[in-house]
Amino acid sequence: MRYEHTDLLGSEVSAQAYVQDFKTYYGYSTFFPGGGQPLIESTKYGLRLDATTPLGWTQGSQLLWGVDALRDQTAQPLADGRTFAPEMTQASAAPFVQLRVPLAERLTLRGGARYEALSVDVVDFTTLRPQFDTDGDGTPDQRNDVEGGTLTYDNLAFNAGVVFTVAKPVDLFASFQQGFAVSEIGRVLRSTVAESVEVLNPEARTVNSYEVGARVATQSLTASATGYYTTSDLGSSYGSDFEIIRSPEHVYGLEATTDLQVIDPLAVGGTFSWVKGKRDADDNGSYETPLPGNRIPPEKITGYVEVTPLDGWTGRLQLLYSGSRDAFPSSSAYAKGEVSPYTVVDLSSRVDVGPGALTIGIENLFDNYYFPVRSQYPALDDSYTPGRGRNVTLSYSVTW
Structure with a gap:
């Protein structure tokens, strides 16, 4: 539900309220004692209020200000009723301000701040996997009963950016942004040896992100290239026995996109992404351990050719190339599997027929x-499944 007003006491105001309720099942895995199928159940209630106020300092200068509020109740049980991650209820409120000031025809500055306060209520639970070795054989054989409780967090984050127009279609940009998240708490709790949530008191994750790049936008060409670097003092990765390891980490990468209308009926385009990441395993200031495969994918290239020979008829050929990654050649631990490259080509065509459109698609054309x-990096037998072969679909849709 959304409400908008273009001029309320001199500001453009928007209010949005939403509800999201969903349940998602994942594949059966022998990782769980006796095997099991995990699922996520989540109910979210959210509200966002914001206002854009002209400032009059320079032409186009404005202040965006408002508040976000969220209540999120999430649990991760197994389909048979056992608890994998406990039910958690998060309540948060975050006021924010964002300033935009064009200083000259070619230069625009942006900056802002966001203060977030939140609490997380966790119910009593028992860890699914054994955490204590009671018979001295070196293998945990007793699960851990954990007392629930309430965790509280707050964070003040800043962001800043600059855009410089070199020439009318070409912009250079740079930005700095801070992030704050408690999304790793469930992972930490499900393998804890602490007697209570408050004793464990898992820390939230904060991230500093830096970005530089260039973009071009003309009537026939849209392109961008971006380099980024992010750091966190408390990242999250899996250990050799699925335990969560939290340590400093950094991630850096490149992204590029392009879309070109070659001539009226012909368009081409593509994307490129490359990312690397390492963590400081022994906290000595040296980042020597690669991040696992669930965090760092291999390089990826996509491309497409799209033809519109007649009004109402479009054909598209697209390609996906996924590269290789072997950051842990001597390890068989989870998320450290070798990833081999592959290429997939898809073909589709859409034509207007009557009141609707007829679409034929061929996935994995060859x-x-x-x-x-996702099948390769886990290094698990039950996840090593091939992708779908050639798949042909035919559909007819009507929009009214």
């Missing part, structure tokens, strides 16, 4: 036998 990245 019926390539391959294993997606």
Whole structure:
């Protein structure tokens, strides 16, 4: 539900309220004692109020200000009723301000701040996997009963950016942004040896992100290239036995996109992404341990050719290339598996027929036998499944 007013006491005001309720099942895995199928149940209630106020300092200068509020109740049980991650209820409120000031025809500055206060209520639970070795054989054999409680967090984050127009279609930009998240708490709790949530008191994750790049926008060409670098004093990765390891980390990468209308009926485009990441495993200031495969994918290239030979008829050929990654050649631990490259080509065509549109699509046009990245990096037998072969779909849709 959304409400907008273009001129309320001199400001453009927007209010949005939403509800999201969903349940998602994941694949059966022998990782769980006796095997099991995990799922996520989540109910969210959210509210966002914001106002854009002209400042009059320079032409186009304005202040965006408002508040976000959220209540999120989430649990991660197994389908048989056992608890994998406990039910958690998060309540948060975050006022924010964002300033935009064009200083000259070619230069624009942006900056802002966001203060977030939140609490997380966790119910009593028992860890799914054993955490204590009671018979001295070196293998945990007793699960941990954990007393629930309430965790509280707050954070003040800043952001700043600059855009410089070199020439009318070409912009250079740079930005700095801070982030704050408690999304790793569930992972930490499900393997804890602490007697209570308050004793464990898992820390929230803060991230500093830096970005520089360039973009071009003309009538026939849209392109961008971006380099980024992020750091966190408290990242989250899996250890050799699925335990959560929290340590300093940094991630850096490159992204590029392009879309070109070659001539009226022909368009081409593509994307490129490359990312690397390491963590400081022994906290000595040296980042020597690569981040696992669930955090760092191999390089990826996509491309497409789209033709519109007649009004109402479009054809598209697209390609996906996923590269290789072997950051842990001597390890068989989770998320440290070798990833081999593969290529997939898809073909689709859409034509207007009557009141609607007829679409035919062929996924994996050449019926390539391959294993997606998500099947390779876990290094688990029950996740090593090939991608879907050639798949043909035919659909007819009507919009009214």
